[in-house]
Amino acid sequence: MFDDTTQIIDRVRAILPQIAANAQKAEDDRMVPAENIALLKGTGLHRAFQPKAYGGLEMPLPEFENAIALIATACGSTAWAFSLLAEHNHQIALYSKQLQDEIWGDDPDTVASSSIAPYGKTTETEGGVRFSGEFGWSSGCDHAQWAILGCLRDDAELGKVYSFAILPRSDYEIRDNWYAKGMRGSGSKTIVVKDVFVPEHRIESVPALMSLTSAGGALYPDSKTYHVPFIYVFASCFSAVSLGIAERMLALYTERTQGRVRAYTGAKVGQSVPACMRLAESTHQVAAGRAFLEKTWDDMRSHAESRVFPDPQKMAFWRTNQAYAVKMFVAAVDRLFEASGGSAWFDEAEAQRLFRDSHMTAAHAYTDYDICAQILGRALMGLDPDPSLF
Template sequence: MTSSSQLISALQDILPTIAANADKAESLRMTPPENIALLKQIKFLRAFQPKAWGGLELSLPEFAEAVATLAGACASTAWAASLLCTHSHQLGLFSKQAQEDVWGQDPEATISSSIAPFGKTTEVEGGVMFSGDMSWSSGCDHAQWAIMGFIRAGATADPAPHQHFALVPRADYEIIDNWHAMAMKGSGTKTLKVHNVFVPEHRIESAKALMTGQSRGYGMYPDSSIFFAAYRPYFASGFSAVSLGIAEQMIRWFTERSKTRVRAYTGAEVGKDVPAYMRLAESKHQINAARALLEKDWHDLAQMGVQHALPNADQLAQWRTNQAYAVKMCVAAVDRLFESSGANAWFLTNEAQRLFRDSHMTAAHAYTDYDVCKQIYGRHLVGLEPDPRLL
């Protein structure tokens, strides 16, 4: 399997099972092992892995479409699985030895993360000693490694302290089962506890280097355009794709529900009411606009990889904030339909309430917080320097 069409086709075969497991994912507070096994069977989790290690090396548009498709069945599964995929892209920009550490032992090994710089380190010969309670690690129950963030002084050319990433094996951290959330319940976004663990230099990479083509793995795979790209747009691509998939599923749910819904007190057929189909039309337009915005960015990013071109400040500001605006539109479209769906939509057995909750969670990530993004893009538009307090 090497193409998006084949992956989407294979996804369609397993989506009914994944959708049927949505309640199970919420009760487990993690993606069910059965879902992960099915995704492994179709090589979904190897979407961004280099072909040299048996991966698919999908383009960004192909990957994002697959994530949106999966999110329509179970957003929690799509959220966790998409991050397990994007970390393979990040690892493909690390050193060759780091990649051998992970995939040399197990070519199907996956990686979760806690990239916010919560880690505390001490410099030692050959690397760092790492400690920390590393939170927000989606899909960690199904990963054999984790990428963890910390602040470290840079190289001679850029000595100011900035964000770095440490690659840590599963044996060196404990998973703290503290994911008790009202949405994305099945993402298993738990905390990784690390205490005084040695991380060798070859498993450390600078965030700046990963964004500027200076990481040790940049260009290691000359026939693959995705490894001539900055890491962050690929890392963050799944968030908005999941939001889009939820919103498109809400359209399908509302349309089907309206065909048979009858008002309890009057017997009126809701689907024939003017407000119902007006809401449906507006939400559909809004979701179409979000998709168009995202698809343009996905294709622009993919083309830049083909050209071995790294994004400039203007492109990064737009891509960073366009995703958050697309998510904002998707959430608004879901809300418009949910608020007119009646009391039955609030039952825990109803798919709509899960779509509503999970939709809002897609807008809660630091990367998709539109209040932050408006500041980032607004400062950029008027020529102000980036505010370091904004992600």
């Protein structure tokens, strides 16, 4: 059903009006509407990074991210949550076949949410660990059947090792505490785990996942998808969402300003020099950011297809390029929003939602440019990575 990736973008484009029509419902409900998830699953995009062995697409990264950017023009929250649900399949494909069979064997449409900061508490026991913790920011968790959760696991030789445990929905509760100004509709609630057993085959260390030495790291040697460390695929969705929001802001500003008339003078705002200059600069900025991202995504695709593992400096660029692009997109949105007038601040105004969601794309740990600048700067200077910078 979903064997042709070339038609994915057309399927996504066809449902954008319905996604956009549900944007206010997403805000009101503080989660992505079930209708949106069903529509998007109908395109097959959720199986972009699922192994072909389970009917997945093993889709090239650039095509996927362009589809996510398109969704974000209709609803940033939907694009944010859905992109993560889909991208987690790339990580799951690096786990044991036993786990993959558990997740996709009976229902290949199954997806997982995540909360990857290492808040989990583990106690080693026979065959696995006892696991507890509270994990915030799990976007789209209401629509997921599994959760990928971070923890620090004890190792006799290495000490605390950053790891991810994958738990079924029956092993955790969802705390409905997502009250946020940005990405309000993403449903990024808190997952609560109370002393459950997690077997060994559902746990992998971050070093193993990043080096493709995990249990599933060599399961798909002929694939052109999994030869890039998962974290860069995971992080790429944030910039794609930011891009889509910025591109929608360009279109919205143009539409509104062309017909806007100043209340006190009757002057046509769209004919003013400042309005045209702001639009021109933001257009250039968004276009430059898109080109930068597309080059980065294509570079990642090339490495995956050629099965060439990136060197440390290359990985530093992949880690940080997306944050710089987000910085550009936020600046472009701000330039237009501050000149959109008082009516743009009403609750029902799309512009203020774009403004809020744009800033949220820059608030994630992976899009914090202060962190990213340090990471790249150290790499360019030939210094060892700072373990305090993730």
